[in-house]
Amino acid sequence: MSIAVSTSTDKIIVDKSRSHRNKPVSKTVRATRERLQTGSSAPSGFEREMLNLYIGSALHGAIAMPLLVALITAVGIYLSGNLSIVVWAVMTLSAHAITVFLARKARKEDIAADKVPVWRRRFLIGQLLMGLCWATFVTQDCAACGDIRYGFFEGTGxxxxxAATAMGTFLLRNALLYTFLPVVAALAFSSLTTGDPAHVGLTGVISLSLLFLVFMTDRMNRANVHILSMQPEKDDLIAELEVAKSMSDEARRRAEEANLAKSRFLASMSHELRTPLNAILGFSEVMSTEVLGPLNNPTYKEYTSDIHRSGEHLLNLINEILDLSRIEAGRYDLNEEAVSLVDIADDCIGMVQLRARAKTIGIHAQFEQGMPAVWVDEKAMRQVILNLLSNAVKFTSSGGEITVKVGWTAGGGQYLSIKDNGPGIPEEEIPIVLSAFGQGSIAIKSAEQGTGLGLPIVQAILAKHNGEFILRSKLREGTEAIAILPARRVLESLPAVEDVPAPARRRKSFA
Incomplete structure (x- = not known):
């Protein structure tokens, strides 16, 4: 009998409608990475940004230079009493106004990349005009002031x-040289023509100061370029992270789709396989019990028994695969009711008792007295306990012992512990046996092999109950499997420990 898929959505194994997204995403990542690896931090790469920063600085500090010129003019008039310095002040302020005018015009124009050299030359010409004005200041003289007094005023100014020009123009490369080379030239000319020691000393001081400030402004300029270069790198890194996240989300979506497709496939195939397998089991059972008449050949009867045992083993494997696929697909619904964990454990011990006796394995039960009911899916909890008990019986050697405990957890929940003294599991293999289809080296060597789905199913069922599964094992010391149900699953609250004596244990031993 074929099981039809109920919805058209289930027929879609993997959605390929967005497969084209990977190509542009990968291309963007490669381009970003290449830009980060080969990007240049040379000043030429940030001329436009530096020029815009200079324009902003010039506009914000436009009032500083007029104040300085006004102060120098006032002191000059006070010292000399000569108003000729006012002419110099007007010339200097006019040159400064040209620079401010250029800055305002450039700000409104929003300079394009190809216009940067043109505007840079314009600003340098403006600084050269300022330099000529300061060179004119050097030529001012005051006979009534005295050489030393006026030289001190001139040098200080x-x-x-x-210093003010260096701070205001370091964003514009070579601006300081354009401004004060005319001043140094005027001082040097004056020193050569007059031979005045004051002018010679002033020339040396201004020249050395100019060299030092040129060096410092160049360092400051490079530092700003480096800061500007870090910004696009940061933006590129953020962009690459966002692209990588997009790729990760896409990969996760595809993995989820593939996992869902696998679960649907397993569920569908399990249904398809169980139908003919049930027929095989039914017919083999009829033949082995000779319901329709005796089999003349005893070998055939033996074969039918083998067919029936193999079919049951295969059916159990298919049921495990079906359970896991339902859990992974989110279609494993719990049918919860109030049940006793002690009673379920007791029933399950009775179900595996026959197999345990065949291997002369003793099962000892230690149950707390008066355990209240828990709100769980009874069928699912039976499956958990039977899986754990079957594993314990399967891997415990003849003459071994299994201890089953049911009791309280420290947080008020209930736990079930199944401990054997079998060969144990190496600690490095515990994550393997807890994964789907994973089997440890002991299980692989054992004659009783399964699918490796028992413990993953136990984990998934307990997770559906908001519980926890713990597996403890050491090689040649045995294994302990602990299933924990949270306190909210217990229908009666646990009284305070100090109010009641320690509960007695109900011990049962199965020989």
Missing amino acids: LLIAL
């Missing part, structure tokens, strides 16, 4: 102007 030039040093302040030099």
Whole structure:
């Protein structure tokens, strides 16, 4: 009998409608990575950004230079009493106004990349005009002031102007040189023509100061370029992270689709296989019991028994695969009711008792007295306990012992522990046996092999109950499997420990 898939969605194994997204995403990642690896941090790569920063600095500090010129003019008039310095002030302010005008115009124009060299030259010409104005300041003279007094005033004014210009123009490469090379030239010419020691000393001081400030402004310029280069790198890294996250989300979606397709396939195939397998089991049972008449050949009867045992083993494997596929597909619904964990454990011990006696394995039960009911799926909990008990019987050697405990957890929940003294599991293999289809070396060597789905199913069922599964094992010391149900699954709250004596244990021993 064929099992039809109920919805059209179930027929879709993997959605390939978005497969084209990987190509542009991968291309973007490669381009970003290449840009990060080969990107240049040279100043030429950030001329436009640096020029815009200079324009902003020039506009924000536009009032500083007029204040300095006004202060120098006022002091000059006070010292000399000559108003000729006012002419110099007007020339200097006019040159400064040209620079501010250029900055305002550039800000409104929003400079394109190909216009950067043009605007840079314009600003450098503006700085050259300022330099000529400061060179004119050097030529000012005051006979009434005295050489030393006026030289001190002149030198102080030039040093302040030099420092102010360095701070205001370090974003514009070579601007400081364009401004103060005319000043140094004027001082040098004056020193050569007059031979005045004051002018010679002033020339040396201004020249050395200029060299030092040129060096410092160059370092500051490079530092700003480096900061600017870090910004696109940061943006590129963020973009690459976002692209990588997009790829990860896409890969996770495809993995989930593939896992869902696998679960659907397993569920469908399990149904398809169980139908003819049930017929094989039924007919082999009829033949082995000779319901329709005796089999003349005893070998045939033996064969039918083998067919029936093999069919049952295969049916158990298919049922495990079907259970796991239902859990992974999210279609394993719990039918919860109030049941006693002690009673279920007791029934399951009776179900495996025959197999245990065949291997002379003793099963000892230690149950807490007065355990309240828990709100669980009885069929699922029986499956958990039977899986754990079957594993314990399967891997315990003849003459061994199995201990089954049911009791309280520290948090008020209930636990079931099944401990054997079998060969145990190496600690490094515990994650393997807890994974789907995973089997340890002991299980692989054992004659009783399964699918490796028992423990994953136990984990999944307990997770559906908000519980926990713990597997403890050491080689040649045995294995302990612990199934824990949370306190909210217990229908009666546990009284305070100090109010009641320690509960007695109900011990049962199965020889």
